[in-house]
Amino acid sequence: MVAPQEHEYSVMGGANRANVGRLLSFAASAISGALVFALLSAVDLAKKFGWNVNVPPTMLSLVGAGAVFGLLYWVLNKWAWKWPGIGLALKVPDISGTWDCVGKTFESDGSMRYDWQAEVTIVQSWDKLRIRLVTKTSGSSSISAAVAHDSIDGFVLLYHYRNDPKAGATGLASHMGCSVMTIAKDLKSAKGEYFNGYSRMTFGTMNWTRKN
Numbered sequence: 001m002v003a004p005q006e007h008e009y010s011v012m013g014g015a016n017r018a019n020v021g022r023l024l025s026f027a028a029s030a031i032s033g034a035l036v037f038a039l040l041s042a043v044d045l046a047k048k049f050g051w052n053v054n055v056p057p058t059m060l061s062l063v064g065a066g067a068v069f070g071l072l073y074w075v076l077n078k079w080a081w082k083w084p085g086i087g088l089a090l091k092v093p094d095i096s097g098t099w100d101c102v103g104k105t106f107e108s109d110g111s112m113r114y115d116w117q118a119e120v121t122i123v124q125s126w127d128k129l130r131i132r133l134v135t136k137t138s139g140s141s142s143i144s145a146a147v148a149h150d151s152i153d154g155f156v157l158l159y160h161y162r163n164d165p166k167a168g169a170t171g172l173a174s175h176m177g178c179s180v181m182t183i184a185k186d187l188k189s190a191k192g193e194y195f196n197g198y199s200r201m202t203f204g205t206m207n208w209t210r211k212n
Contacts, residue, residue, distance in 0.1 A: 010145075013149035097210060102207045145158065156183070158178070159181075190206075193206070
């Protein structure tokens, strides 16, 4: 089994990532040009005072458009996407952190089979995501995901996961499943449903509460 890791996720109803990339490119070109101009102007000024100053090529490469773009993208991906103004424009909710989960599994006739508790940990950047749900007997990690902006309910999180039983858990087998969670506008709670396939063939509901 491949070790779980963060994966890309799509944002429906949010800012187009290609357009954001183009804006970063324009900003990087402008910032790079300004930095090169300032650096060369400083060298010219130093020479007027009789100082022997030269700018090595490596210094110019550090303020080149490619380097500036890489820095801007790194800042956006790690922090800036969560800043209030930028986050509002991108329409990407910050759902990272730890959530308490109360789940219920139902029979095919709608009667409840059993309830269970879990802890959900979400690692998120602007372009990658991982959802990890752990119960007493098993753990699941997301494989793919999408976030949809809903102007009425808040946000809808759809994700596909793989579940593996813990060592010693009897009667359980690895399986795949999917979940649809509606996240409140205040990003403090979520509710939704899950569906398992393969050897499990179960379904139920989940309620998440975000920890402080």
